[in-house]
Amino acid sequence: RVLERDLRQAMDDGGLSLHYQPQVEGRTGVLVGFEALLRWVHPVRGTIGPDIFVPLAEETGLIVALGEWVLRAACREAAGWAQPLKVAVNLSPRQFQRPDLPDRILAILAQTGLSPDRLELEVTESIIINDMARAVGILRRLRSYGIRISMDDFGTGYASLATLQAFPFDKLKIDRSFVAQLGSEPQAAVIVRAVLGLGRSLGMGVVAEGVETQAQRDFLAEEACGEMQGYLFGKPRPIADYAAALEHPA
Ligand code: G
Ligand code: G
Ligand code: MN
Ligand code: NA
Numbered sequence: 616r617v618l619e620r621d622l623r624q625a626m627d628d629g630g631l632s633l634h635y636q637p638q639v640e641g642r643t644g645v646l647v648g649f650e651a652l653l654r655w656v657h658p659v660r661g662t663i664g665p666d667i668f669v670p671l672a673e674e675t676g677l678i679v680a681l682g683e684w685v686l687r688a689a690c691r692e693a694a695g696w697a698q699p700l701k702v703a704v705n706l707s708p709r710q711f712q713r714p715d716l717p718d719r720i721l722a723i724l725a726q727t728g729l730s731p732d733r734l735e736l737e738v739t740e741s742i743i744i745n746d747m748a749r750a751v752g753i754l755r756r757l758r759s760y761g762i763r764i765s766m767d768d769f770g771t772g773y774a775s776l777a778t779l780q781a782f783p784f785d786k787l788k789i790d791r792s793f794v795a796q797l798g799s800e801p802q803a804a805v806i807v808r809a810v811l812g813l814g815r816s817l818g819m820g821v822v823a824e825g826v827e828t829q830a831q832r833d834f835l836a837e838e839a840c841g842e843m844q845g846y847l848f849g850k851p852r853p854i855a856d857y858a859a860a861l862e863h864p865a
Contacts, residue, residue, distance in 0.1 A: 616671075616675070618663075618668070618671060619671065619672075619675050619677060621657060621658075622655065622668055622671070622672060622677060622681070623677060623680075625655055625657070626680065626681065626684050630655055630656055630657065630658065631653065631654065631655055631684065631688075632653075632654050632656075632688075632853070633651045633652065633653060633654065633685065633688055633689055633692065633854075634651075634652045634653075634654050634851035634852055634853060635649035635650065635651055635652070635702075635851060635852065635853070635854050635857060636649060636650045636652060636844060636849060636850065636851040636852075637649055637844065637848045637849040637857065637860070638650060638701070638703065638822065638842055638843070638844045638848075639842065639843055639844070639848050640841070640842060641823075641835060641836055641839070641840040641841050641842055641843050642836060642839070644848070646700065646860055646861075647700060647701060647842065648700045648701030648702060648703060648735070649693075649700065649701075649702055649703070649854070649857070650702075650703040650704075650705075650737070650844065650851075651685065651688075651689040651702055651703065651704050651705075652665065652705070652851045653665050653669070653681075653685055653705075655668055669681075669707065672707075673707055673708070673709055676709065678707045678709045678710065679709060679710060679713060682706060682707055682709075682710045683719060683723070685704060685705075686704055686719075686720060686723050687723050687726070687727065689702050689704045690702070690723050690724060690726075690727040690729040690734065691727045691729075692854060693729055693733060693734075694727050694728045694729045696854070696861055697858075697861045697862045698861055698862075699730070699733055700733070700861070701733050701734070701735050701763075702729075702733060702734060702735065703735040703736075703737050703765065704734065704735070704736055704737065705737045705767065706736050706737065706738050706742075708738075708739070708741045708742045708744070711738075711742045711749075711750055711753060712746075714749075714753075716753055716757075717753060717756045717757055717760075720734075720757065720760075720762070721760065724760075730761075731760045731761035731762045732761040732762075732763075734762050734763070735762070735763040735764070735765055735785075735786075736757065736762060736763070736764050736765070737765045737766075737767040737788065738754075738764060738765070738766060738767060739766070739767050739768055739772060740766065740768070740769075740772035740773045740774040740778070741772065741773070743773065743774070743778055743782075744773065747781065750782075751781055751782060751783070754782060754783055754784075755783055758783055758785070763785040763786065764782075764783065764784050764785050764786075765784065765785060765786040765787070765788050765822065766779075766782070766784045766786070766787050766788060767788050768788065768790045768824075769787040769788055769789055769790055769810065770789060770790045770792075770793055770806065770810065771790045771792065779813070779817060779819075780817075784819050785819060785820060786814075786819055786820040786821065786822055786841075786842075787810060787813070787814050787819055787820070787821050787822070788821075788822045788823075788824050788844075789807060789810050789821060789822065789823050789824060790824060790825075791824040791825020791845070792825075793806050793807055793810075794807070794823050794824060794825045794826055794827075794831055794835075794845070795825055795827070797830070797831050797834055797835075798828075798830055798831065798834070804834065807823070807834075807835070807838065807840075808838055811838050811839065811840055814841075820841045820842065821840055821841050821842070822840075822841065822842040822843065822844060823835050823840050823842070823843045823844070823845070824844050824845060825844075825845045825846075826843045826844065826845030826846075826847045826848065827845050827846045827847050828847060829847070831845075831847070832847055
């Protein structure tokens with residue numbers, strides 16, 4: 616397909632870049648890290664969203680090379696930041712089908728000089744579907760190096776309580792659909808509280824995604840949510856836009 620060829624090309628010719636969205640400590644609002652989000656500016660079509668091209672790359676298998684591009688770029692850039700904050704990188708299910716994933720990540724850390732404890736990998740519940748035992752093994756190995764693992768979009772997919780028990784997650788990211796309904800749907804508050812309790816009981820941190828309003832932030836802080844992310848704190852932007860925040864910590 617034409618778009619696939621163009622995407623392959625973009626990995627070499629500068630069409631791809633990373634934007635970064637701030638993650639803050641819930642209690643204080645202090646900046647603790649950034650989530651890296653891939654951006655593609657096509658030479659003819661202009662900006663194409665990852666919601667379009669990531670699924671395409673998943674289908675064709677290009678996601679393995681693309682995912683490696685993202686990891687390398689995120690680790691290289693984060694290694695140069697003025698403060699040693701965390702960088703969170705999204706991983707696709709297809710990347711988990713490669714038994715050499717941990718070795719490749721180790722190689723990238725070595726090449727870029729990023730300390731493993733600054734890297735956080737965001738995975739979705741769909742890594743579980745294929746081969747649970749293998750996925751658990753890979754996550755264990757990654758954690759043994761000091762890399763942290765977050766479950767992304769928690770609450771929207773297939774993850775059962777048994778999954779949480781079996782998988783060594785460091786963090787749960789509450790899907791932004793629940794955060795968005797805080798204040799309007801009474802049940803959203805119940806669900807968010809329950810996830811926070813679950814995280815505490817299982818020894819996993821909880822990150823609330825999609826925090827847009829002060830009221831949502833106040834509720835989450837009241838409920839002792841560990842970390843927050845959302846437009847209230849900052850949109851995904853080139854890291855240069857956050858240079859001041861990186862150089863002058865709160
Ligand atoms: O960045 P938002 O701005 O539009 O991202 C849309 C979707 O694309 C999200 O589900 C996000 O997780 C996914 N996405 C963004 N960047 C990456 C990436 O580098 N790798 C993978 N696998 N998904 C990504
Ligand atoms: O699936 P994942 O959580 O990786 O996707 C992150 C997506 O969420 C990106 O598309 C990002 O632009 C979007 N996002 C981040 N913060 C907010 C927010 O506060 N509100 C909304 N509506 N979207 C957000
Ligand atoms: Mn994510
Ligand atoms: Na999410």
